[in-house]
Amino acid sequence: MSLHRLWAIIRKEFRHIQRDKRTLFLVTLSPAIMLIAFAYLFAFEVQSVRLGVWDADQSALSRQFIASLIADGKFSLAENGNGYESLRGAMMRGDIHLGVIIPPDFEAQILAGDGASVQLIADGSDTIAAAGGVTRFRQRTAEFARRLTSTSSAPPIIVQAQAWYNRDLDSTFAMVPGLVPIVMIMPSLAIALAITRERELGSFETLIATPIHAFEYLLGKLIPYIAYGVVSASIAYALAIIWFRVPLRGPVPDLLAMTVLYLFASLGVTLFICGFIASQGTAMRVVMLLFFIPSFFLSGVTLPVDTKSGPGQFISFLLPASHFVQITRGAFLKAMGIDQLAAQSLNLFLIGVIPFALGILTFRKRV
């Protein structure tokens, strides 16, 4: 390991980035531009919304009500709470999108003919799931109420909906931080193109005949792209704060540190994979197929994903974006710092360090 060689690679890589307009664009402005496009274009149908229920009544009717909610699978029961704090905790962890609070006099009030009221709390940081979930919840409650009363005069169950973390449930308001993980795939694309370009042009063959070590080469590539990745993420965050007026409630240094971890994870995986790819065209398709598309659908960025079970769980766990989406939403809307997002941060570190180490081990200094 020679710091001189490492520095030689780093400086060369910085020069490549700064002198190639396409690469420079990819690692500076393109994430912010994508962010604007996505923020305005988004409108998604909610698939499955996770419910947390605090049933304070524990009556036959309250159990019937819960059963009717989850009957068709559009809602799933993810948490049986016993107080506000347990629901709050589940929502902080991202286990539930909606919290339902059934008051202790639920059955009594209905049987007495006075309308009962249930309280609904929505995770305002995940607007897409929350907004869709609240609408559907109101429909379900109304259907349940109709079945209870033959005389459909006044609805006997009133839903009092309230959003946490994002009171107004303004869609662009909360969606933007969650989109950052997707748009921050651009540095991965840039590094994949840089590595395969070096192979395509034949410069790599010359490097093989030098004393460069795999570690120096890969780290020398990684560092400039992490640096520029932080620049592009900062532009995207600034855009979220200034243009979309999303408050950044968590500490800025923590968010930047976790951004570095995300870049390390996504770039580490890319570096490893690119060791097996010869052309820029293939590299681009692989990055798109491996990161962009799954991150879009499986990370929970756009669709609420059941990450607790099923085959989606594994894929979702391996995607750096799945962890980073919790980080950006947590940092922006839930005022979370790196201490509260330690699990996600550790996952990102592992997702980065394992392929990076494998990349060094499988690095072949041969044509």
Added chain:
Amino acid sequence: MTGQITATQLSKTFRKNQAVRGVSFDIAPGEIYGLIGPDGAGKTTTIRMLAGVMDPTRGTARVNGLDTTRQAEQLRAHVGYMAQKFSLYGDLSVRENIEFYADIFGVRGKARAERIARLLKFARLDQFQDRDAGVLSGGMKKKLGLACAFIHRPRVLFLDEPTNGVDPISRREFWDILSDLHIEGVTIFISTAYLDEAERCSRVGLMYRGEIIREGTPIALRQLVQGDLLAIITPDLQIAENVAQKLPGIFEVQVYGDRLHVFVDAGATRAREIEIALVAAGATIKQIRPAAPHLQEAFISLISHL
């Protein structure tokens, strides 16, 4: 074998294609060894194996006493390698390219500045040091590649068709630089498709279909190519080919694009005879002149007489 570059039965097979079929070398320190052959003969694969950037399927090679497969990393400091494809960084300047390789090869301190300045001068690139490598002429690119490959002052240089596609003046200049290195005692292993370049080597190996079919000094090899070469430019290639083949004193007739290349026993007398015969057969002749045998032609001629 005690040479600086030695190889025993070096072979490389790609899937089913046997690119190199058991070649052996014993090259002494200070030699300029030319590996000559047509495209696809296996020259690049051979050089890659000797330079330690590709593992042989069978056989072994040693450079400076180090095994090119198992001791490849130790070998790097003693060997300079210039790949066939121009492989420097087009967006870095001439100086930045040389500096990059100086840093990678651990050339530091006072030696770094001195050596870079000397190499820039040596490669006649000192006036162009701030120019992007990508906008250099073909010849200058090759000289820059050579400078980068020599930054760590290796004892052995492997150069894979360094003059391919370069104009004749730049080629000569490149070879003048190689001669200077040769005088300094550097062992040079170079591949080329140009016969005239082979003449500047101390020894030449002719490679064809993965094998060294002839090896020796340029003078010894040239004597193997029989007769003179005539180039005939004619729109009636088919007729000309058929007629020329049947004339006396003709060794070989080859079609090269819009012209016919004819190996004859005596150029001056046969040229006249061919011209008469072709005109009699109804072919139009635009030009008929003696030509220097290109290696490819010499080769085909050699092989057909094997």
